[in-house]
Amino acid sequence: MFSIKTIKFLRQLAENNNREWFNDNKESYEANVREPALNFIEAFRPELKKLSPHFLAIPKKVGGSMMRPYRDTRFSKDKTPYKTNVGVQFRHELGKDVHAPGFYFHIAADECFLGAGIWHPESKALRNIRELIDQAPSAWKKIKSNKAFNAEFELVGGSLTNPPRGYAKEHPNIEDLKRKDFIAISAISKKELYDKELVKIVAKKYKKALPLMKFLCEAQQLNF
Helix, strand or coil: CCCHHHHHHHHHHHHCCCHHHHHHCHHHHHHHHHHHHHHHHHHHHHHHHHHCCCECCCCCCCCCCECCCECCCCCCCCCCCECCEEEEEEEECCCCCCCCCEEEEEEECCCEEEEEEECCCCHHHHHHHHHHHHHCHHHHHHHHCCHHHHHHCEEECCECCCCCCCCCCCCCCHHHHCECCEEEEEECCHHHHHCCCHHHHHHHHHHCCHHHHHHHHHHCCCCC
């Protein structure tokens, strides 16, 4: 699947982020980036079903689990056209975009990691998560204190400076209620990335994040 050639291409792309270079090296992109990613997605399908039957692994070039390589430059000062990473997202079957609960795999020359959770949830989804933390504090505490989860994953993302409306600053879970993202990440080494057992390695890591994923799906009234 992935190899040192994948990372080499991404590193070269970062140094030559323009359409002319990309078009001249399209064959390398297909062979060393897109094809390995689609092969991984295909191979991961049965493992994903074991984790939850309600998340999708779609090995399609367009509209599947592999995120498109083109950057949205409309509102950015950075006009470089291509992402210098591979992004794979296994979304919930009812998820419409990257802001839905999902499992994520990030591959780049500088770092590789797995993600599980929900990134930049829209206001209603974020409100639902906060309400469930408030209504089921013991369930949330159980996730936060889970040894297997903490040994593998770290909760990251943005937070509000002040408590969200309706919650007192003395609330026992105020720091989590202030979160704007509910995403946990786990590092993947280059050795693991190139390992022939990568599918099993990823599945084993994702499994440790299932309590978080189940909680987030429950907050959105989604099947898990």
